[in-house]
Amino acid sequence: MLLAATASAQDAHFSQFYEAPLLLNPARAGFVNGTFQLTGVYRSQWKEVTIPFKTLSGTANVNVPAGKNKNNIIGIAVADFADKSGDAVYTINHFDGTFSYHKNFGADFNRYLGGGITLSYASTTFDPTVLMFDEDFNNGTNTEIIGSTKSSYFDVAAGIEYNELDEDHHLNVGIACFHLTQPTVSYSNNAESMIYRKWVGNVGYSLPVNEKFDLLPRAAVFIQGPSNEVIFGSDVKIKLTEGGSTDYSIYAGAYYRVGDSFIPRFRVDMGELSFGLSYDFTTSELKKVSQTAGGPELTLIYIGKIKGISAGRIYNPRF
Numbered sequence: 001m002l003l004a005a006t007a008s009a010q011d012a013h014f015s016q017f018y019e020a021p022l023l024l025n026p027a028r029a030g031f032v033n034g035t036f037q038l039t040g041v042y043r044s045q046w047k048e049v050t051i052p053f054k055t056l057s058g059t060a061n062v063n064v065p066a067g068k069n070k071n072n073i074i075g076i077a078v079a080d081f082a083d084k085s086g087d088a089v090y091t092i093n094h095f096d097g098t099f100s101y102h103k104n105f106g107a108d109f110n111r112y113l114g115g116g117i118t119l120s121y122a123s124t125t126f127d128p129t130v131l132m133f134d135e136d137f138n139n140g141t142n143t144e145i146i147g148s149t150k151s152s153y154f155d156v157a158a159g160i161e162y163n164e165l166d167e168d169h170h171l172n173v174g175i176a177c178f179h180l181t182q183p184t185v186s187y188s189n190n191a192e193s194m195i196y197r198k199w200v201g202n203v204g205y206s207l208p209v210n211e212k213f214d215l216l217p218r219a220a221v222f223i224q225g226p227s228n229e230v231i232f233g234s235d236v237k238i239k240l241t242e243g244g245s246t247d248y249s250i251y252a253g254a255y256y257r258v259g260d261s262f263i264p265r266f267r268v269d270m271g272e273l274s275f276g277l278s279y280d281f282t283t284s285e286l287k288k289v290s291q292t293a294g295g296p297e298l299t300l301i302y303i304g305k306i307k308g309i310s311a312g313r314i315y316n317p318r319f
Contacts, residue, residue, distance in 0.1 A: 014041055015255065015263045015278050017202070017220050017231065019299040020057050022079045022098055024202055024220065025159035025176040026116035029100040030063045030075015034272075034303040037061040045280060045295025052295070053085040066101070071109055075100035075116065088126040094155075096120045102163070112163040118178075120155040124185060146187060153183035159200070170206040175199070196225030212239050216253070230258040235265065247271060260284050261294050274301040 014020045020041050021028035043055040057079065064074040081094035100116030128146050159176025178198040186193040204218040219232035233255030240248040251267035257280070265278040280294025 013222070013229065014043055014055070014057070015231070015257070015261075015280055015297050016041065016265065016276055016299050018204065018218060019276060019301065020059070021061065022059055022077055022096060022118065023057065023081065024200060025161055025174040026098050026118040026157050027100050027102075027114045027159040027161040027174055027176065028075075029061060029077035029098040029116050030073050031100075031102060031112070031114065031161075031163065032061055032063050032303060035063055035306040036304045037063075038302045038304070040300045041297065042299075043295060043297040053083070055081075055083045057081045067104070071104035073100075073102040073104070073112070073114070075102065075114075086126075088128060088131055090124070090126040092122060092124050094120055094122045106164075108166070110164060110166050112165075113160070114163070115160045116158065118155075118157040120157070121152070122155060122183075123150065123152040125150050148187045151185050151187055153185060153195075154181070155183050155195075156180040165206075168206075168208045170204075172202070172204045174203075175201045196227075198222060198224035206237075213237065214239070216251075218255075229260075231255055231263075233263070233265075235267070251276075267299075272303050272305075274303075275299070276301075 014023065017024055019039060021031075021039070037059075039057075039059040039061070041055075041057045044052045059077060059079040061075065061077040064076065066072040066074045075098070077096075077098040077100075079094075079096040079098070081092070081096070083092045084090070096118050097120075098116055098118040100114055102112040102114030105111050105113070126149055128149060155178075157176060157178040157180060159174055161172065161174030164171045176199070178200065179195045180197065182194045182197060184190075184192075184194050200220065200222050202218070202220040204216065207215045207217075209215055214237040215234060216237060217232075217234040219230075222229040233253060235251045235253030238250050238252070240250065247269060248271070249269040251265070251269075253265045253267075255263040255265060255278075257263065261280040261282050261284070263278050263280050265276065267274060267276040276297075276299035278297045280297070282294045
């Protein structure tokens with residue numbers, strides 16, 4: 001958390017990074033307190049500076065019991081990630097399929113060591129007809145030759161994580177590597193236009209303060225080629241009701257992306273449904289033109305449970 005960093009990672013990212021689990025670590029597939037989890041995240045940023053960058057992610061995450069005592073977990077997940085940015089409407093569509101396995105162990109059977117792998121297909125496009133070049137002015141004719149406006153590639157990511165949890169506490173530590181094959185994205189057959197491998201490390205903890213309050217500190221580090229990003233902060237969970245047919249809680253928190261933005265966050269749990277909202281306030285040099293505005297981010301989570309199917313002892317579904 002104390003490392004100096006420039007927040008300019010090559011891949012698009014979310015401020016509510018724990019709400020997009022497969023973008024954090026493939027090993028997070030299946031690690032939910034229920035039979036399945038559906039997650040949607042929407043982000044818009046920099047509309048005060050240019051055409052807004054818009055990012056959308058959707059994930060279906062399934063928990064399958066495994067092992068003799070059904071304490072182990074098989075995770076199966078599918079995800080779609082889409083990003084549109086800039087004047088040329090540069091668009092990325094990323095389709096992911098993830099498999100993970102979590103081994104339960106320990107004297108109290110409260111520890112898990114898991115690994116996951118993601119296979120992906122991505123396509124990219126842009127529209128050069130909306131761009132203006134030097135030759136377009138003073139009745140000139142644009143002679144810029146663009147070989148192609150589309151490029152696609154296959155990709156692989158892998159990760160491992162450790163979880164230790166009981167009814168009150170939950171420690172999570174993980175490390176993952178994305179773009180293992182360093183795929184090429186080029187519109188002119190340039191084999192050197194590859195995507196750097198991205199290393200991601202994350203840690204989080206759920207700590208009860210008393211019967212009504214929990215503290216949830218979290219941090220993540222992203223390193224991709226010459227770019228890197230560090231984000232850390234904490235939520236305070238306030239339990240309004242617990243037990244019975246429906247649990248209600250609210251969260252208030254704040255995060256800091258080093259050298260880039262301050263991010264207040266709010267969330268509501270209503271039984272199986274959760275809603276989250278955060279906003280990036282720019283703290284970098286970009287604030288001179290953006291008036292400190294960054295962008296809003298919305299999350300929606302639904303956790304479904306089918307009696308007798310859900311695996312493991314995952315007490316804290318909101319982590």
